[in-house]
Amino acid sequence: MPLTRRKILASGAAVAAAMAAPMLRAQGRPRVVVIGGGAGGATAARYIAKDSDGAIDVTLIEPTRSYYTCFFSNLYLGGFREIDSLAHSYGRLASDHGINVVHDWATGIDRDARTVALAGGGAVPYDRLIVAPGIDFVDGAVPGWSLAAQNAMPHAYKGGSQTELLKARVAAMPEGGTFVMVAPPNPYRCPPGPYERVSMIAHYLREHNPTAKILIADPKEKFSKMALFQEGWNDNYPGMVDRIGPDFGGADVEVRPETMEVVIDGEVVKADACNVIPAMKAGHIVHAAALTEGNWAPVVPATMQSRMDENIHILGDAAAQGDMPKSGFAANSQAKVAAMAVRGALTGSRVFPAKFSNTCWSLIDTDNGVKVGASYTATDEKIASVDSFISQTGETADLRAATYRESLGWYDAIAADMFG
The missing domain is CATH 3.50.50.60 (FAD/NAD(P)-binding domain)
Structure with missing residues (x-):
């Protein structure tokens, strides 16, 4: 069944701004635009830029200059972390990987013209678009x-x-x-x-x-x-x-x-x-661009491509993908699969079979950490769980403390993986 395209912009003001302002275009290289700078979007932008070695022009659109992780924010509530430890800058994505970081709101997607409208005016063109807007509330x-x-x-x-x-x-x-x-x-x-x-x-x-x-x-x-x-x-x-x-x-x-x-x-x-x-739903922009069924955006598991538009990939919390939970680890894992698929489509690089993983750690009390997780593979219908694990009741204090330390190491690792 052929994919349909619809021209969607969030408002008449955005349309007027996009028509009045010049297009922001790269010359010569394929263009990837990423909407959303969280665990999915920042990771995808970084991996596409890094692994294509400059062959792809990457633009990341994110309104905030400091990203505060929702994961580990509970530890701030409990007094185990300071709020500043959850804040991360986009500076190294620009300086180390040449990503064009645009701090603005993406207000609409024109799927026919393949452009993203910005609240501040102008439109950013893309050959492939990655949308990772997180959640909104019902x-x-x-x-x-x-x-x-x-x-x-x-x-x-x-x-x-x-x-x-x-x-x-x-x-x-x-x-x-x-x-x-x-x-x-x-x-x-x-x-x-x-x-x-x-x-x-x-x-x-x-x-x-x-x-x-x-x-x-x-x-x-x-x-x-x-x-x-x-x-x-x-x-x-x-x-x-x-x-x-x-x-x-x-x-x-x-x-x-x-x-x-x-x-x-x-x-x-x-x-x-x-x-x-x-109750939650996918971030507003995927609804505005007619990329959803119900509250979430269905995707092709092997590539994270939208089932409504093959030129758009949807990551993380917004995606209806199957068995994976909506988590920072899951979004980071999906971003790497999408980045590989995008590089393959735009540069002809090798694409390996999609594999995904996730772990969710939780802190119950001082040095009392527990976890749940799984590994996944892509089927035609969904991202499917292959095997799983979970902490057990009655575990020793040493094991719970080791699980907590493991979570701290993961946080540092995923922050580096997202932001460089």
């Missing part, structure tokens, strides 16, 4: 909550200022106060993330506000590493954490940010701090 997913309420009830599921705000809210809780988390439905970014967050906030409260309580309203019957987290909460934070699953109203939640109330199955709970993590 409107109305939690009744009473919207982005307008994110200061009162932070989501903190995008790294940076929201993470700092949530920590400030927890620190300001009165003695014996109540922290409420509204957990998200599947699928969402970093499946163990909300529950590591509970662990880290419990660690902080045990040290600073030991009579405080944590209440989780959860629409899911089960969650990633469930037995490990429950063991950890019972052993390290006894009596502090209470989870309400769907059988007891965890899927029937309304929030009232103005009065800091959470209504769970009709019962009103007064929250001293509240973390609302809504």
Whole structure:
């Protein structure tokens, strides 16, 4: 079935700006544009530029000058890291690899002309486009909550200022106060993330506000590493954490940010701090460019190409690809497969069979780390899990400490892999 193309721009203003401003064009070399400078986008840009040895012109479009990782942000909430340790610059991508880093918003994709419109004016042409926009939130997913309420009830599921705000809210809780988390439905970014967050906030409260309580309203019957987290909460934070699953109203939640109330199955709970993590969807630009089915963007597993447009590759959280979780490690792994496919298409370089891997580490308490992960292969239908592993309940303190140290090494390695 032939692929269709549609001309999509986000707004009339973007169209006018793109028509009025000159095109930013490279001469002679094939052009790759990458939208989004996170674990998927930054890695893809770096590998294409590095491994093509200058044969491909690479432009990375990312509005922020410092990227704050969402992964490991829970450790900041728990007091194990400083916020600055999560911040990374794009300078070495430009200086070491010759990538043209454009700090601007990509506002639209013209799939016929193969250009990306910028909020600041102009259009960037591409021969291949990589889109790695991360997540946005589903409107109305939690009744009473919207982005307008994110200061009162932070989501903190995008790294940076929201993470700092949530920590400030927890620190300001009165003695014996109540922290409420509204957990998200599947699928969402970093499946163990909300529950590591509970662990880290419990660690902080045990040290600073030991009579405080944590209440989780959860629409899911089960969650990633469930037995490990429950063991950890019972052993390290006894009596502090209470989870309400769907059988007891965890899927029937309304929030009232103005009065800091959470209504769970009709019962009103007064929250001293509240973390609302809504249902998620692919970043806005893939929806605007008609690259989605439902909330996510379907891709060809072997190349991460969009099933709607063979000249576009979609990475990370935004992609509907099969068995891989939405995680920083997964996005980094997918980026390398996409980078190889793009180089092969544009320069004729050799393309090897796609292989993927992922590990998600979580910290439960000091030196108490657990992990889950798998390796994957590409089938015609999806990225399929080949084998998997998970930490076990009852592990020794030495093994848990070694797992935590392993996670620290991974963080340093992936940061270097993304940003040079």
